[in-house]
Amino acid sequence: MNSRAVAFVTGAGRGIGRGIALALARDGFDIVGNDIAYNPGERATGLAEVEDRIRELGMGFQPAPGDIANLDAHDRLLQTALQRFARVDVLVNNAGIAPEARRDVLDTTPESFDRVLAVNTRGTFFLTQCFARQMLRQPHGPVSPAIVFISSVSAVVSSPTRAEYCISKAALSQAAAVFADRLAGAGINVYEVRPGIIATDMTAAVKTQYDARIAAGLVPQKRWGQPEDVGRAVAALARGDFGYATGLVIELSGGMNIRHL
Numbered sequence: 001m002n003s004r005a006v007a008f009v010t011g012a013g014r015g016i017g018r019g020i021a022l023a024l025a026r027d028g029f030d031i032v033g034n035d036i037a038y039n040p041g042e043r044a045t046g047l048a049e050v051e052d053r054i055r056e057l058g059m060g061f062q063p064a065p066g067d068i069a070n071l072d073a074h075d076r077l078l079q080t081a082l083q084r085f086a087r088v089d090v091l092v093n094n095a096g097i098a099p100e101a102r103r104d105v106l107d108t109t110p111e112s113f114d115r116v117l118a119v120n121t122r123g124t125f126f127l128t129q130c131f132a133r134q135m136l137r138q139p140h141g142p143v144s145p146a147i148v149f150i151s152s153v154s155a156v157v158s159s160p161t162r163a164e165y166c167i168s169k170a171a172l173s174q175a176a177a178v179f180a181d182r183l184a185g186a187g188i189n190v191y192e193v194r195p196g197i198i199a200t201d202m203t204a205a206v207k208t209q210y211d212a213r214i215a216a217g218l219v220p221q222k223r224w225g226q227p228e229d230v231g232r233a234v235a236a237l238a239r240g241d242f243g244y245a246t247g248l249v250i251e252l253s254g255g256m257n258i259r260h261l
């Protein structure tokens, strides 16, 4: 049995998932990093880059490539983690996608709706089901088991040009609540983290627009969030610092949660 705590992070190859994987490794977790692909010959980007950073931190890293929207891949992803570390203490559901094109809600296509929900909601839901069953089976490890959902402020904030994304995250928020409710008695805590506007590849295309809106006051703290902002918060949850607060929702949005006049 692995002596260190083990965290499985989806979409760990870049952006927020990378920030979470590195923050957890800094806190002493071994990491299983999922993303669509793992290219060991290409060490400057993706899971291989994250692997090198985590090894530098002295922690173990196991790549677990696969598409979380493919339900048939879920057990293989779990087995990849178990073969290496024999246990998964923390699941971080970070992988998610934005619509390929922003379209008015009156023009949202069924194809884009299905694509976004297949990853953000359906894939994440069934991956969580698969990992929660394992957490219920396995003996207690060095930290209390926990599941963290990375949703978004879009779970509660409307963007009429990204309806399918907002709907996918609102549904994900309820998935977090239902798993929190079901697993509370078994000692598995479930949390939801709602990032605001975070500087990653996902938001790169709208950087100029958001720069202006942030400067104009959209974000009270007047800056972009960074993947590290999310990573540190997830690490605190994974360590158990909020151990008496299952179902907790944390918004990390530089104060967008403040209603002001």
Ligand code: NAI
Binding pocket: 010, 011, 012, 013, 014, 015, 016, 017, 034, 035, 036, 066, 067, 068, 069, 094, 095, 096, 097, 098, 119, 123, 150, 151, 152, 153, 194, 195, 196, 197, 198, 199, 200, 201, 202, 203
């Ligand atoms: P990103 O696009 O920069 O990175 C996402 C990573 O997930 C990529 O490495 C990608 O290959 C991987 N991924 C995508 N679909 C996958 C799948 N089906 N299976 C496995 N891996 C997959 O995105 P970012 O910004 O790092 O977002 C991470 C999460 O945070 C997403 O769920 C996103 O919705 C959420 N989020 C992002 C915000 C932002 O402002 N960037 C704000 C709020 C939430």
